[in-house]
Amino acid sequence: xxxxxxxxxxxxxxxxxxxxxxxxxxxxxxxxxxxxxxxxxxxxxxxxxxxxxxxxxxxxxxxxxxxxxxxxxxxxxxxxxxxxxxxxxxxxxxxxxxxxxxxxxxxxxxxxxxxxxxxxxxxxxxxxxxxxxxxxxxxxxxxxxxxxxxxxxxxxxxxxxxxxxxxxxxxxxx
Ligand SMILES: Nc1ncnc2c1ncn2[C@@H]1O[C@H](COP(=O)(O)OP(=O)(O)O)[C@@H](O)[C@H]1O
Ligand SMILES: O=C(O)C1=C[C@@H](OP(=O)(O)O)[C@@H](O)[C@H](O)C1
Ligand SMILES: [Mg+2]
Numbered sequence: 001x002x003x004x005x006x007x008x009x010x011x012x013x014x015x016x017x018x019x020x021x022x023x024x025x026x027x028x029x030x031x032x033x034x035x036x037x038x039x040x041x042x043x044x045x046x047x048x049x050x051x052x053x054x055x056x057x058x059x060x061x062x063x064x065x066x067x068x069x070x071x072x073x074x075x076x077x078x079x080x081x082x083x084x085x086x087x088x089x090x091x092x093x094x095x096x097x098x099x100x101x102x103x104x105x106x107x108x109x110x111x112x113x114x115x116x117x118x119x120x121x122x123x124x125x126x127x128x129x130x131x132x133x134x135x136x137x138x139x140x141x142x143x144x145x146x147x148x149x150x151x152x153x154x155x156x157x158x159x160x161x162x163x164x165x166x167x168x169x170x171x172x173x174x
Pocket of ligand 1: 009010011012013014015016017018076110111114153154155156157160
């Protein structure tokens with residue numbers, strides 16, 4: 001299989017971490033839409049949102065998604081990539097989409113331990129655990145309708161990578 005693999009899911013589900021580990025396991029290249037758009041603009045996510053609002057960030061995110069998509073590539077996306085219908089359609093048409101699914105308690109404890117405020121400026125103004133619950137409630141259906149496969153992302157990184165590889169073997173067998 002050479003199709004790109006898109007990792008989607010909430011902040012803290014491990015798209016960036018698992019994406020890097022997966023590229024070693026399946027000998028793909030790694031790209032992360034947030035890292036790519038920050039390198040190109042010379043600004044952090046927080047800088048872009050402060051200067052251009054979330055609409056400016058979302059426009060850059062869509063451009064970046066299209067430009068980084070190549071064969072043999074794992075694309076770690078940002079948690080809000082599924083908000084735009086064009087992004088959802090693009091990912092489903094151009095590759096295999098995997099939803100890294102984890103409960104609110106797991107997401108909140110990871111984000112509380114490593115908030116990375118420059119990467120994750122607040123979306124709602126609420127404390128982390130409330131924000132995670134609210135945002136996941138709004139987006140879970142979009143992650144599910146976009147995904148070809150849903151993988152439990154609450155176990156260790158090695159275990160999550162193994163679950164993805166199982167799903168991809170299914171994909172190559174079809
Ligand atoms: N499977 C995992 N088990 C434990 N910690 C994890 C796991 N996946 C990610 N993390 C940790 O959670 C935090 C957020 O991970 P990250 O990959 O940045 O998530 P995302 O890109 O989905 O927002 C990081 O500190 C990372 O080390
Ligand atoms: O969920 C979101 O709307 C966002 C998630 C972030 O990426 P991660 O999911 O990699 O943290 C980043 O793209 C930005 O802060 C917006
Ligand atoms: Mg990330």
